[in-house]
Each structure stands twice: as structure tokens, then as C-alpha cells.
Amino acid sequence: MIQPLDNFITQYPALRPYVNWGVTVGSVLLCLLILPTRLPGMELAGISPNWLLIWVVAWSIKRTVWQGAIAGVVLGFLQDAMTAPFPTHALSLAIVGALTARLQKQRYVQEDFISVALIVFGMAVVAETVTALQFSFQGGRSLLEIWTYHQFVALSSAILSSLWAPVVYFPLNHWWESIEQSEPMG
Amino acid sequence: MFALRRWWDRYGIQITLTSLAVGTALLIRQTQGGVLLETYQWLTRPFQSKPNPQAQVANAQMLELQQRLIELESKNQRLEELLGFVQVKKGKGITAPVIGRSADHWWQQLSLGRGRRDGVEKESVVLSPGGVVGRVTAVTAHTSRVLLLSDPTSRVGVTISRSRTMGSMRGNSGNRGILEFYEKNPDVRRGDVVTSSALSGRFPSGLPIGRIESVDTTKSPAPEAIVELSAPVSYLEWAVIYPKSPEVAEPLAPASGSAPSPVPSPNVLDESSPSTP
Numbered sequence: 274m275i276q277p278l279d280n281f282i283t284q285y286p287a288l289r290p291y292v293n294w295g296v297t298v299g300s301v302l303l304c305l306l307i308l309p310t311r312l313p314g315m316e317l318a319g320i321s322p323n324w325l326l327i328w329v330v331a332w333s334i335k336r337t338v339w340q341g342a343i344a345g346v347v348l349g350f351l352q353d354a355m356t357a358p359f360p361t362h363a364l365s366l367a368i369v370g371a372l373t374a375r376l377q378k379q380r381y382v383q384e385d386f387i388s389v390a391l392i393v394f395g396m397a398v399v400a401e402t403v404t405a406l407q408f409s410f411q412g413g414r415s416l417l418e419i420w421t422y423h424q425f426v427a428l429s430s431a432i433l434s435s436l437w438a439p440v441v442y443f444p445l446n447h448w449w450e451s452i453e454q455s456e457p458m459g
Numbered sequence: 460m461f462a463l464r465r466w467w468d469r470y471g472i473q474i475t476l477t478s479l480a481v482g483t484a485l486l487i488r489q490t491q492g493g494v495l496l497e498t499y500q501w502l503t504r505p506f507q508s509k510p511n512p513q514a515q516v517a518n519a520q521m522l523e524l525q526q527r528l529i530e531l532e533s534k535n536q537r538l539e540e541l542l543g544f545v546q547v548k549k550g551k552g553i554t555a556p557v558i559g560r561s562a563d564h565w566w567q568q569l570s571l572g573r574g575r576r577d578g579v580e581k582e583s584v585v586l587s588p589g590g591v592v593g594r595v596t597a598v599t600a601h602t603s604r605v606l607l608l609s610d611p612t613s614r615v616g617v618t619i620s621r622s623r624t625m626g627s628m629r630g631n632s633g634n635r636g637i638l639e640f641y642e643k644n645p646d647v648r649r650g651d652v653v654t655s656s657a658l659s660g661r662f663p664s665g666l667p668i669g670r671i672e673s674v675d676t677t678k679s680p681a682p683e684a685i686v687e688l689s690a691p692v693s694y695l696e697w698a699v700i701y702p703k704s705p706e707v708a709e710p711l712a713p714a715s716g717s718a719p720s721p722v723p724s725p726n727v728l729d730e731s732s733p734s735t736p
Contacts, residue, residue, distance in 0.1 A: 294476075302498075305495055305562075306495070306498060306499050306502060308562040308563075309499060309558070309559025309560055309561070309562050309570055310503070310559060310560075311560050319560075319633070319693060320564055321560075323563075323564075343477055343480070343481065346481065346484070347480045347481055347483075347484040348484070349484075350481075350484035350485055350487065350488040351484050351487055351488070351492075351495070352562060352563060353488045354484075354487045354488040354490070354491055354492030354495060355492045355495060355496075355562035355563075356561060356562050356563050356565075356566045356568065357566055357568075357596075358488060358491075362563065401564070404565055408565070413611075413612065414611045414612070418611065418631065422565075422632055426564045426565070429564075430564055
């Protein structure tokens, strides 16, 4: 799927930014539309991978803190739209985006596959913790129930998301890299 | 002016794109994801299953019938003491395929493949073979979002069918609910059938909800019980939506011509002696 697009933009370099944004927005849309499905093999005790979190990590890994945070806010609002607006998902995903951008992965870990899975694992725990904190401050649910449920959700979501992370990360990363290489200097 | 122009040349596209992205996301959030849900419904249409009640849910259906029977028997006994009982009419249901689950881990929701065009309204009650599933919280043209009974934010007034003990139940993820009793010493034991009560404003009374799994009478401030919900939510493929029409919402009212009170007809289901003769 990426190869024909690569060929297309080498043929029509003027359309490159539009194709790039199209691919980016399209991938977000794909992640959003796969959220409510529970495909066989993607589910652990009724919990599915957090696709938007994987997308935010993939986006932020080679970008600045602000770019990561804004992507988190945008995708968080979109997830709010799919579930319920309070407490907002924008906060947890923005924190995930900013933290991922701050990690400076290249300095510590070399292997992409392992490091992305590890980052997603950690970030899933961070995101669920932020949500649990928001629920705690919001009230309405009992604290004991929130934090017992948090343990279960954080662990299952972290395991599943980190396992499925390469599916989102590799094509997107490949695309953004090829776009960067084909970009004229300056 | 020139500096401003140069600044705009440098950052203009970035700022425009960023505000466009944030703005679109906010707009979609404000409209509760109507566009997204509609797209999802359209894309998953080829994969949606046709209603097939016989094959999978025979067992659940039997359970529902059993629970209804107990409920009706118990209710009948009470009603025999009263005169002028009006039969509750149930509106025609809309059968809808389940097209999606909740889009995050903290909300227990379902998406159904019928919407405003098919006559679904907000606050409609969703049933399945087995019992109550939840209520509709958002509707688009072809889809509707259901908040499940097992969500911690959904509360429902319930009755123990056998003893008419009342309480309120809140969801507790999975297919469990926690029932808080109003009395200190509730007459309840394991296996008792739980149905929605007449005091529940959101659900019509007498709908099967589940059965008692365990009772904790030492719990403070009120005794609690864990309810196993009887609707098979985890493998549900279709559900029936009942629009919240007055005759469905109105619980059993005595036909003595008394004005409908905010707490509907306590004289029918309360333990106290009836106030109307």
C-alpha cells in the first residue's frame, strides 16, 4: 500500500504534502473506526488494544514535545466523541504524547521493535492512571472500585497495546521517514 | 509589518493545520462523534449479523422466562388484593444488531445499528433475551449508543421478586452489579430474581435484570448484594429497543383516578398496606 503511494509522490512532488496529510488523517480515522470492534485475538477479558494511544506514541517518538501534546489533545477529543466527554481522554493522551517526545529514545534503546513495545506498555499504564485519577477527583464512583478496576485495565491494556503496537508503528514510521527523505532541503 | 509577514510565512501553515485539527476534533466531540459512528455503521454493514434468536440464546431465553414467571407470580399475588388494575401496554420493539462495543476501557457501552430514522429516541430502553441491557444515551441517523447496566454510572431501582424488598443497583463492570438495599435487614438470599422496580424512573417496572449471586449483610451503611446480570452482554449480537413512550414508562397504576405522583404508585408495590381501597 505504501509503495504505490511512494511512486505517486515521486511522480507528482507538488501533491506531496496533501498525500502526507491524507495518509496521516486516514490512519487516525482507521484507528478510530477499529476502536469499537472486538476482533478475535485482539481481545483480553473484553479489553481491546488502545489504538489511539499507539498512534500517539508512533507520532510523538520522533517529534517535539508540543507536537506530541497537540496530537494527544486532538485524538483525545476524538475518543471523547466515541465514548463520553467527561472525564476527557485528551489529558491522558496529551501527557502520553509529551512524555514520549521527551524520552529521546535513540539515546538509550536501539532496537525499534522492542523499544516501541516497551514505550507503549509504559504509556498505556500512564494513560490509564491519569484516567483513574480523573475519575477519583470527579467522584461518583467509589475509590476502591476505581483503583481495583484500574489494576485490571492498566495491565490488560498495556499488554495488548504493546503487542499490537508494531502494526500501527511500522507502516506509519516508514511513511513519515520516506516523506522526510524525499523532502527537498531547506 | 514585514516581520509579521515573515513570521506568518514561516509558521502560518503549521498554525493553520494545528488549529484545523484541534477545531475538527472539538467539533466531532461536541456532536458526540455522530459522523464517526455513521461511518462505522456504514463500513461494518456487510459484517452485521441477522437476528438469530433461536440458535445462540435459547438458554438465556429460558432463564428470562423463568424469571418473568417468578416475577409475575409474585406480582399477581399482590394484585389480587387490589382492585382496578390496568394492564401495562408494551410498545412495539425495534430489533437492532450490535455493531460495536465501548471505545475505551472505562465505559461499558454498546453501539446498535438502528437510529433516529428507525424511531429510536434518547433514553429508550434496550432489552435482550435474558433481560435489560441498558438505555440509549446518544442517537445518530442510523446508530445509537447504549449505556449498559454494568456501567458504574448507571443506576436503577430494583425489587427482589420473591420478597418485594427494594434497593438500588449500580453497575460494577463485567456482568455484575452491586445492589444496595434501603432496609437494614433485607429479606434476600442467593439465587433470588432481581427485577426493575416501580420506583425506577428510567426503566419500566418488572423487567428481569438478574439474580443475586452473594449477599453481604455486614456492609455499612446499607447491606449490599452482588447481582449477576442475566442479559448475555458479552456475546450479544442483537437487542430490542423499546422507545420510551408514556405507556411503557408508566408503571402499574391503580385505576382509581388518582393523579400520577412523582413516586409512582407506591401503594401497589410497597410493603405498606395500600392507601386506596
